[in-house]
Amino acid sequence: MHLVNTRALRVALASVLLAAGLGVVAASPAHASDDCIGSSSPHANGDGSGIVLAGNWHLKKAPYSTCDNTGVVLHGGEIIWWQCQRYNIYGHLWFYVRVGGTNNKGWISTDNFVAQDLWDDNGNGVIDVARC
Structure with a gap:
């Protein structure tokens, strides 16, 4: 996959438009809250689990700290079963999980x-940390 540096692309485009005598209107950058609209509930079921660190952690409706909470608060020590993983636009890795026993x-x-x-939860012979 070829990644394009969007900032460099915008600067180059603005330079070309300004040189041509055309005005440029800058668009506002996307915000994480834009990715929080609705809930994000993947159906993948990957292999593996984790233990929640001590503290008070809210499960979120989407993979951003600014998104709404699901109403579930974890206090540390709970087992979480990984459904799938995803990097958000800031490069932070989040997992969609099910809390053990619930x-x-x-x-x-x-x-x-x-x-x-990490183990083969579904017995298919492959340890798969699924992507969302």
């Missing part, structure tokens, strides 16, 4: 838990 699901940052174990 049907509570939501997004949690990798800053708030430690990996417990």
Whole structure:
């Protein structure tokens, strides 16, 4: 996949337009809250689990700290089962998880838990940390 530096592209485009005598209107950058609209509930079921670190951690409706909480608060020590993982636009890794012994699901940052174990949860012979 070819990644384009959008900032450099915008600067180059603005320079060309200004040189041509055309006005430029800068668009406001996207905000993380734009990615919080609605809930993001993936259906993937990857392999692996983690243990939540001590503290009070809210499961989120999408993979950003600014998104709404799901209403589930973790206090540390809970087992979380990984459904899938995703990097947000800031490059932070988040996991969509199910809290062990419950049907509570939501997004949690990798800053708030430690990996417990990777194993073949579904018995298909492959350890798969699924992407959302």
